[in-house]
Amino acid sequence: MTNVHSISSPSILNEDRAHEADHPTSPVATFGMDQPLRLDCGIDLAPFQIAYQTYGELNADRSNAILICHALTLDQHVANLHPLTGKAGWWEIMVGPGRPLDTDRYFIICSNVIGGCMGSTGPASTDPATGKAWGLDFPVITIPDMVRAQAMLLDRLGIETLFCVIGGSMGGMQVLQWTAAYPERVFSALPVACSTRHSAQNIAFHELGRQAVMADPDWHHGRYFERSTHPHRGLAVARMAGHITYLSDAALHRKFGRRMQDRELPTFSFDADFQVESYLRYQGSSFVERFDANSYLYLTRAMDYFDIAADHSGVLAQAFLGIKTRFCVVSFTSDWLFPTSESRALVHALNASSARVSFAEIETDRGHDAFLLDVPEFFDISRAFLESAGKARGLSNGAGG
Amino acid sequence: MAVQEPALPLGGVAPDRTGKYRTDHLMVAEMIPAGSKVLDVGCGDGELLQLLESRGIDGRGIELSREGVNRCVAKGLAVVQGDADTDLVNYPDDAFDYVILSQTLQATRQPKPVLENLLRIGRRAIVSFPNFGFWKMRLQLLVGGHMPRTENLPATWYDTPNIHFCTIKDFVQLCDEINVKMERAVALDLYGRPVPLNLPWWVWNMFGEQGVFLLSRGGAGK
Numbered sequence: 001m002t003n004v005h006s007i008s009s010p011s012i013l014n015e016d017r018a019h020e021a022d023h024p025t026s027p028v029a030t031f032g033m034d035q036p037l038r039l040d041c042g043i044d045l046a047p048f049q050i051a052y053q054t055y056g057e058l059n060a061d062r063s064n065a066i067l068i069c070h071a072l073t074l075d076q077h078v079a080n081l082h083p084l085t086g087k088a089g090w091w092e093i094m095v096g097p098g099r100p101l102d103t104d105r106y107f108i109i110c111s112n113v114i115g116g117c118m119g120s121t122g123p124a125s126t127d128p129a130t131g132k133a134w135g136l137d138f139p140v141i142t143i144p145d146m147v148r149a150q151a152m153l154l155d156r157l158g159i160e161t162l163f164c165v166i167g168g169s170m171g172g173m174q175v176l177q178w179t180a181a182y183p184e185r186v187f188s189a190l191p192v193a194c195s196t197r198h199s200a201q202n203i204a205f206h207e208l209g210r211q212a213v214m215a216d217p218d219w220h221h222g223r224y225f226e227r228s229t230h231p232h233r234g235l236a237v238a239r240m241a242g243h244i245t246y247l248s249d250a251a252l253h254r255k256f257g258r259r260m261q262d263r264e265l266p267t268f269s270f271d272a273d274f275q276v277e278s279y280l281r282y283q284g285s286s287f288v289e290r291f292d293a294n295s296y297l298y299l300t301r302a303m304d305y306f307d308i309a310a311d312h313s314g315v316l317a318q319a320f321l322g323i324k325t326r327f328c329v330v331s332f333t334s335d336w337l338f339p340t341s342e343s344r345a346l347v348h349a350l351n352a353s354s355a356r357v358s359f360a361e362i363e364t365d366r367g368h369d370a371f372l373l374d375v376p377e378f379f380d381i382s383r384a385f386l387e388s389a390g391k392a393r394g395l396s397n398g399a400g401g
Numbered sequence: 402m403a404v405q406e407p408a409l410p411l412g413g414v415a416p417d418r419t420g421k422y423r424t425d426h427l428m429v430a431e432m433i434p435a436g437s438k439v440l441d442v443g444c445g446d447g448e449l450l451q452l453l454e455s456r457g458i459d460g461r462g463i464e465l466s467r468e469g470v471n472r473c474v475a476k477g478l479a480v481v482q483g484d485a486d487t488d489l490v491n492y493p494d495d496a497f498d499y500v501i502l503s504q505t506l507q508a509t510r511q512p513k514p515v516l517e518n519l520l521r522i523g524r525r526a527i528v529s530f531p532n533f534g535f536w537k538m539r540l541q542l543l544v545g546g547h548m549p550r551t552e553n554l555p556a557t558w559y560d561t562p563n564i565h566f567c568t569i570k571d572f573v574q575l576c577d578e579i580n581v582k583m584e585r586a587v588a589l590d591l592y593g594r595p596v597p598l599n600l601p602w603w604v605w606n607m608f609g610e611q612g613v614f615l616l617s618r619g620g621a622g623k
Contacts, residue, residue, distance in 0.1 A: 328474060329481075347481050348491045351461075358474045359481035361467055381474045388477020 014230055016084065017117065017292060018133065022126050024051040024112070024119025025083040026076055029156045037114065037149050040142040040305075047128065050153045051119025052076050052111035055095060056103035058159070064395055065159045066101060066386075067150065068110040069167030069174035071372075072299050073239070073291055075118040076110045079103075084290045093374055100383040105395070106163065113174075114149040115141040115298040123222070123294035135294055136222035143170070143306045147177045151185070161185050163393060164386060168192035168371035169338065170299070173306050176346070179327070180308055180319040188326040188389040190382060192371045193335050195342035196316055196349070197307035202337060205245050206300040209238030213293050222294050235293045236284030243283045248334040248367035252276060316349035323350075326392070327357040328385040330371075330378060337368040358385065422452050424593030425529050425613055429501060432527055432585065432615050433458055437498040440523065442485045442515075443505030447473035450480070461497075463488060486510045489518035497523040504553075504611075506530040506572075507563040517579055520618050525584070529613040532588065534568030534606040553610070569605055569612045576616060585615040 029050045031037065036046035053076045058065060068078055068091065075082075079089040079096055095101040101108055112120040115138070123138040130137075154162070165178045165186050172194025179189045198206075213219060216234030220227050244252075256276040260266070263273065272278040312318035327350055331343035340361045350357040362377045364370045371378065389395075422430075426449045433439060435457035441450050444462030446469050453460040462480035464470045473480035485502070486509050500523030502515070507530055509515045519526040531554055532538075541549035548558040556563070567575070569588060576583055588596040588609025596609050605612070 326479070344483075347483075348488070351481065351496075352491065352493050354493075354496055356459075356461070356479045357481060358470075358479045359483075360471050360474045361482055362471070363467060377471060381471060384475040384477055391477070 011289065014225060014228060017290070018124060018126075018225060020083060020119060021117050021122065021124040021133075021292065022119075026051050026053045026112075026119060028052075028119060029153050031152060035152070037145065037152065039139050039145050041139050043139040045114075045121065045139060048114065048121035048149070049119070049125075050111050050114065050121075050149055052109060052153060053078060053080060054110075055079055055108040056106055058107040062159055063161065063163060063393060064105065065107045065109060065154075065162050066164045066166060067154070067162050067178075068095070068101070068108060069146075069150075069165065069171035069178075070110060070113065071167070071169040071171045072303065073242075073287065073296070074171075075116060076112045077118070078108070078110045082290065085286070090372065093372075094379065094382070100379045100386065101166070105390070106386075109154075109157070109159075111150055111153050113146040113299070115146070115295060115302060117292035117295040120149070122292070123298055124225075124292040133223075133225040133294075135225070138294070138298065140301055141298060142302050143173045143177050144181060144311075146302065147174050147181055150174070150178075151182060154185075161187060163395065164188045164190060164389065166190040166192070166382070167194075169194055169368065170303050172338075173198075173303065176308055177306075179323060179325050180311075183320075183323045183325055186325045187393055188328070188385070190328050190330070190385060191346070192330045192378075193332055193338050193368055195338050196309060196319075196346050198303050198305075199342070202245075203304045205241060205337075206304055208241050210297050210300060212237040212241070213297060216293075219293065222297075224293070230288065231293045232285075232288040235288045235291065235296060236281070238296060239287040239291075240280045240284045243280060245337045246367055246369040248336065248365055250334060250365035251367050254365065255279075316345070317352040320350055320353040320355050323353060323355045325355065326385075326389050327355055328381065329357060329359045330381060331359075331361050332366070332368070332370040332375075332378075333361060333363045334365045335368040335370065423448070425503070425589060425611060426452055428587060428589070428595075428613050429503060429527050429529065430456055430458075433499050438496075439499045439501060440492075440497045441501045441503065442489070442519070443502065443508070444473060444478075444480055445469050447476050447478045447480060449501070449503055450478045451476060454478070485515055489515065489522060492518070492522045494521055495524065498525065499523050500526045502526065502528045502530075504529055504531065507566050509565060512565050512567075513575065513579065516575065516581070520581060520616060524617065526581075526616045527614065528572075528616060529611055530567065530572065531563075531611050532569045532606065532609045533566040534570060535610050536607050537591070537610075539607075551610075569609055570602075572612060572614070576614070580619060582617045582619055583614055584617050587613045589613065 033046045036044035074090050078091045097104045112118040115122040117124040123134045127134045165175045167175045172191040175189050175191040179186050213234040216231030218229040219231035259275045261275045261278040266273050308319045309316040329343050331340040347359040438459045441462045444464050450460040463483040470482045500519040538549040588605040591610045
């Protein structure tokens with residue numbers, strides 16, 4: 001019998017994920033009816049909450065805060081164990097004492113984005129009006145909405161100006177939105193592996209993922225919580241498709257080639273004969289443990305809608321006119337999701353608006369995901385950029401020495 | 402076309418004897434007042450930009466090679482990867498006070514439009530380049546019968562990035578042709594010392610190992 005359903009059922013239950021969505025293990029900022037979040041779709045969201053993590057200490061003049069913006073399927077657990085999976089933080093390689101984002105010098109903040117499922121209000125959260133999960137009744141959110149919510153969080157934390165905003169992929173989009181929307185609040189910005197607008201190809205991949213989720217019979221038009229199901233197969237397929245776009249052909253070949261999984265000969269079935277198949281199924285299965293299917297729909301949509309130039313009469317440079325923020329734009333040679341050409345267009349616009357911008361393309365075969373991996377050249381550049389920005393900011397001695 | 406002598410030759414630049422910076426870089430830096438906004442086209446690993454920043458000049462760079470850019474960013478310089486031939490057109494008019502093209506002119510595909518762009522983007526331009534009229538170059542071609550190679554230009558003819566060599570005389574002619582005003586000019590000898598200014602123009606062209614020129618828009622009444 002061919003095992004076509006080899007994507008395993010999640011071992012983390014709906015209840016666990018639902019609990020984390022409403023009552024996260026990290027700190028939470030709650031905003032009542034009097035402080036609504038004005039969404040691009042025209043709705044005022046209230047009440048709502050933002051879950052976040054911080055690392056390091058805020059210095060006396062509150063000038064050493066760095067905001068990390070997370071990518072599509074990540075969360076605020078940057079440098080601590082993940083409450084659901086028990087795995088290490090997603091950017092521990094980058095954040096910590098002596099690391100490029102040095103917690104001895106900087107005060108690091110990362111919030112779960114609005115629409116996420118790790119404690120910020122999103123489709124997996126309980127709608128106070130009904131007592132049930134929001135599901136598709138949650139309003140569609142955008143990247144600017146995410147950034148607006150983060151700005152409210154920073155107001156709450158008493159931070160007027162950020163020393164740096166950094167992030168890759170969807171996080172990079174938020175970085176750009178931060179500089180366009182609140183230039184006076186951002187001293188320096190490090191957008192990585194991103195673009196000022198989501199390309200048609202990327203929207204196409206996202207649509208593939210959303211359709212996979214919605215085609216799963218366990219999806220129930222987004223009301224799966226009430227049925228105690230989760231469209232884990234559809235979501236796993238979405239993740240598998242997404243994951244391929246995060247890698248590169250060269251990286252896949254180096255890692256797996258055409259090698260077989262635990263066998264010498266093909267089985268002439270649809271089993272995972274190849275290592276690469278088995279790897280993708282594992283990626284899919286482990287993703288559904290920690291992520292909410294509806295949240296995936298909302299966040300991919302937010303990325304699709306992103307287009308900074310469109311908000312400035314189609315002229316990208318207009319978005320950054322007169323900006324004082326220091327930029328360091330980073331791209332990776334093998335990233336085909338957000339290719340260097342898109343970073344270059346951004347850099348041209350920043351140059352045209354006379355912003356102080358650096359741009360480095362880093363040679364690697366590891367694809368889009370390179371910003372999450374051990375790429376020393378990327379660490380060196382991030383460290384050097386922050387150090388020179390720190391000098392300009394008068395941070396040279398750091399907060400903690 | 403008559404080659405006109407530069408109106409205001411550079412004088413009084415004391416060469417750096419500490420050896421920390423190249424003399425041509427020091428010479429360029431001397432031409433730029435503090436507080437200026439400067440674009441260094443083909444900035445290499447950022448040596449000149451660092452010197453400029455240390456003197457309170459707001460510097461930016463463009464560099465073709467990825468390694469060069471990464472080294473610059475690692476030094477905290479604002480440098481982007483790009484190609485002088487194709488990218489300068491994207492820069493708006495008057496974006497900079499000074500645009501520098503240091504030892505890069507000979508590697509551009511289109512020196513003339515590049516020069517025109519320099520003076521569109523910047524109010525002034527500073528251009529330095531190896532002088533192919535230098536006596537050693539002439540000698541190698543004349544006596545040796547082969548394409549000249551020097552310490553500063555060690556590549557062989559088939560693998561050099563330098564495709565548009567010119568002499569000081571050629572350059573002066575080009576400036577004249579595109580109506581560029583030479584505000585200051587200096588030739589440096591083999592040891593990086595300025596060639597004495599009271600010597601006639603042809604001596605510069607013969608004994609200058611490289612030329613450094615401060616240019617501005619608009620020549621004689623055109």
